Amino acid sequence: MFEKLPFSIREQIERLQSRGLLIAPEDEAAHYLSHISYYRLGEYWYSMQSDKVNHIFKENSRFKDVIALYQFDGELKILLFDIIEKIEISLRTKLIYHLSHEYNPWWFQNFDLFTDSKALVKTLASLEGELERTKETTIKNHFKNHKDDLRFPPAWKSLEQTSFGSLSKLYGNLKNTVKSKDTIAKEYGVVNHTFLPSWLQSIAQIRNYCAHHSRIWNKNLPGNPKLLPNPPFNWVEDVPKQNEKLYVHLCIMKYLLDRIQLGNNFSNRLNALFVKYPNVDPNALGMKSNWYDENLWK
Structure with a gap:
């Protein structure tokens, strides 16, 4: 007891x-x-x-070092939330655009396109709840103006209301025969559909930690993102061996962000945090002391 x-x-x-x-x-x-x-x-x-x-x-x-770690973690989460927002908006845009053109604006309700029907039912139930709760005028007007249409609003309306987690699940659940699945992966420099689902799932999990103010410093993260053997763009020579540490996820975010936002300042902002909090050991995040010299981060 x-x-x-x-x-x-x-x-x-x-x-x-x-x-x-x-x-x-x-x-x-x-x-x-x-x-x-x-x-x-x-x-x-x-x-x-x-x-x-x-x-x-x-x-x-020292107590002051405890507070410094806490503050570092808080500022790191704010930084990552900003980075993940850009990845989320990009993924949402690509799913809406490519799938709506390959099939139709209601592709996300087409069970023939997905591998796991039960998982899709859960995703659609979550989306339905989000649409019912939203205060967005475009959604309210759609239901008002199309009372006889029992479908969800089209993808460009519906998927703007859903979470990154649901978006990542939609992408990962698509059958491998869906051309857009490979198209989206290639546009991110991830070669094909084999690797991107695990990347998106890990980023979605980190987003949830950030949103709920959970610690991410020195945390063993769930999931095991599959790493590209020969990435077509800048990557790290010192490939992380500890996939449960944050660094490998930071590398994945930077790799995706480089396709989304040319000339981004993720590297400088991350490095500035370590300069501001010198008592924070990068190794606690799975990083080497010379991480900033890697081609991915230059």
């Missing part, structure tokens, strides 16, 4: 100090703990502990 009782902020600080965490008056620990929960911050000081059973901190572990 779980019997732990809550601690006051003063008790939280005293407990951290008794375990070896250095907390100076200027660290404003009480202020931070009143706005960021002890449990949430614990995800950032966990790696600073030498004894993770008794929660004893390594020598010279």
Whole structure:
């Protein structure tokens, strides 16, 4: 039976100090703990502990470094959310354009185009809920003006309302015989449909972490994106061996973004974060210290 009782902020600080965490008056620990929960911050000081059973901190572990890690993680999520937005809008545009031309504006309701019917039912149910909740005038007017049409609004209306997760599932669920599936992959420099679905699924998962303010620093991510053996565009020579770390996902985002936004400043913005927070070890994200010298990131 779980019997732990809550601690006051003063008790939280005293407990951290008794375990070896250095907390100076200027660290404003009480202020931070009143706005960021002890449990949430614990995800950032966990790696600073030498004894993770008794929660004893390594020598010279400092509260201000915990806050720096937390702030770095927050700014990294803001950066990635911005990058993923561009990928999401691009994917949405390509799905709508290519599939609507290859088939018709209601291709996403055509079960003959998809491998997993049950998965499509779930995706369409999610889309239906989004359309029912939306306040967008274009959707409301469509239902008002086309009461006798029981189909969803056409792709260029419906899919503007759906999530990146649903878009990635639609793409991944398309049969490999659908020409647009390869066309979209080629336009992203991903050669064919074999690789892109796992890329999109991993990015969608990271987007969810960012949207729900979950930690992504030093996190083992689910999924196992398939990496191109011979990418047609700039990639990394030092290919990440740890697919569960964030770096491989950052590389995938940069590779896609280079096709979407020429001359983007993702590299500079990411590097600026490490300059701003020098106590953050890039290796915690699966990165080497010289990552910035790779052709992909130059």
